[in-house]
Amino acid sequence: MSQPVSDGLLQLVRRCNSFSVKDSVKTCKKFFVEGKQVGLIRSSFGEQMKKFPDTFTFSPDGQEIHLSDSLTTVEQRTDNLDAVLQKLRQDHTFMGLRGWRDEKYDVRQKYEDKTLLRMERSATSLFGVLQYGTHINGYTYRKDGQMMMWIARRSPTKPTWPGKLDNMCAGGLASGLDVLTCAKKECEEEASVSSEQLEKLKAVGTISYFYQDERGLFPETQFLFDLELPSDFTPVNADGEVAGFQLLSIPEVRKLIVSDSFKPNCALVIMDFLIRWGFVSADNEPHYAMLVEGLHYPLQSVYS
Known part of the structure; x- marks a missing residue:
């Protein structure tokens, strides 16, 4: 060769x-669902999450973003998050959402884990989910x-x-x-x-x-x-x-x-x-x- x-x-x-997970502490916030980290969110996108307090909560130090514990089922989480993403899509805020697929991906910590919610495919990169x-x-x-x-x-x-x-x-x-x-x-x-x-x-x-x-x-x-x-x-x-x-x-x-x-x-x-x-x-x-x-x-x- x-x-x-x-x-x-x-x-x-x-x-x-x-992408370096080690260096991400400086640029990203950890994303949790049901107490499990399932992704990483760039700080710029994380700031947008503060507009949706019914969907997202923040840790005291601001380094973690949690999907609200009030959303207890896969269906509730999926529907609530989808409404947020549709709003962000209409605002043309993020490039990733311009390629909207109308196709859902399962969100989980590892492949063999249970599904915690289903997310629009084009949005998965915003949340850094697997x-x-x-x-x-x-x-x-x-x-x-x-x-x-x-x-x-x-x-x-x-x-x-x-x-x-x-x-x-x-x-x-x-x-x-x-x-x-x-x-x-x-x-x-x-x-x-x-x-x-x-x-x-x-x-x-x-x-x-x-x-x-x-x-x-x-x-x-x-x-x-x-x-x-x-x-x-x-x-x-x-x-x-x-x-x-x-x-x-x-x-x-x-x-x-x-x-x-x-x-x-x-x-x-x-x-x-x-x-x-x-x-x-x-x-x-x-x-x-x-x-x-x-x-x-x-x-x-x-x-x-």
């Missing part, structure tokens, strides 16, 4: 781990045995990362869906993969990272799947979220993921694929140990 690509891989990992998704690496083999990978290009009308290159299929884990159901749903909707072909869908682990941008904080865990497809298969988008697909060799993909044309977290998914399949190894990649470590931010314990 050339040194520029190698440096690009390291820069990609660092970009997707741009987010989950599924990503599918679709690959096949040419007649000469060379492995090829299907790469999608996001629709130019997507609210986030429009027009960027992406995994063949991917999607956020909406409230009420289990991981495998979500993965199959994304394959069917985004690439028209048949139920017969989905029998080869293989769960291969997770990656996790924690980045920040102008929209907020993104502590994300992605559940990963590999899917070997027939050589004569061509993905066809069915939900309008993909502009097109291209079939590329592994060397071509390896160069593309360090470019600005790729959605960064999706590039991490492919980096993990390259590592697992031995295309990136300790013998050909000087930053190998740091790359592997950077793909697994310990999010399941970060708020515990």
Whole structure:
């Protein structure tokens, strides 16, 4: 592997781990629901919460924001918070809410914990709550045995990362869906993969990272799947979220993921694929140990 690509891989990992929980004490307030910390809120957004005393309370030192204890059920918390978010959305106060999805995410301290409330997807970065998704690496083999990978290009009308290159299929884990159901749903909707072909869908682990941008904080865990497809298969988008697909060799993909044309977290998914399949190894990649470590931010314990 050339040194520029190698440096690009390291820069990609660092970009997707741009948020430091250790340093957040200076810039963020802890967010609690039912006595459990489930997120981090930037101080600028935290000040807005003071406008809604029926929904949020503050600790005496002002460093903690709690969803009101008067909201005792998942439904009450969800409805009350949704009303607040709708008001903030109408005020055009925060960039993150401009990409409103009408899709809810479950909020909990760790993945295996009970759901404490359901939150509009676009708002999760404002509260720094853990987010989950599924990503599918679709690959096949040419007649000469060379492995090829299907790469999608996001629709130019997507609210986030429009027009960027992406995994063949991917999607956020909406409230009420289990991981495998979500993965199959994304394959069917985004690439028209048949139920017969989905029998080869293989769960291969997770990656996790924690980045920040102008929209907020993104502590994300992605559940990963590999899917070997027939050589004569061509993905066809069915939900309008993909502009097109291209079939590329592994060397071509390896160069593309360090470019600005790729959605960064999706590039991490492919980096993990390259590592697992031995295309990136300790013998050909000087930053190998740091790359592997950077793909697994310990999010399941970060708020515990």
